[in-house]
Amino acid sequence: xxxxxxxxxxxxxxxxxxxxxxxxxxxxxxxxxxxxxxxxxxxxxxxxxxxxxxxxxxxxxxxxxxxxxxxx
Numbered sequence: 001x002x003x004x005x006x007x008x009x010x011x012x013x014x015x016x017x018x019x020x021x022x023x024x025x026x027x028x029x030x031x032x033x034x035x036x037x038x039x040x041x042x043x044x045x046x047x048x049x050x051x052x053x054x055x056x057x058x059x060x061x062x063x064x065x066x067x068x069x070x071x072x
Contacts, residue, residue: 023030023039029048032039042048 019033021032021034023032024045027045029042029045030039031042043051
C-alpha cells in the first residue's frame with residue numbers, strides 16, 4: 001500500500017497535535033493517523049470534498065437548530 005505524504009501536519013488552528021491527516025495524491029484523498037502505518041483511500045477529490053462540505057453544512061444546521069431551541 002502506498003502512503004502519500006500529508007499536505008500539512010498542522011490542524012486548522014496551527015497546532016501540531018493532529019489527530020487525522022488528509023492527503024492528496026493523483027486526485028485521490030487519503031486519510032492516515034499519526035504514528036500509524038499506511039493510509040486509507042477515501043475516494044477522488046471531487047467526491048470527497050462534496051461529502052465533507054455536506055457534512056459541514058449538516059453540522060452547521062444542527063448547531064443552529066440547537067441554539068434556536070435553547071433560545072425558545
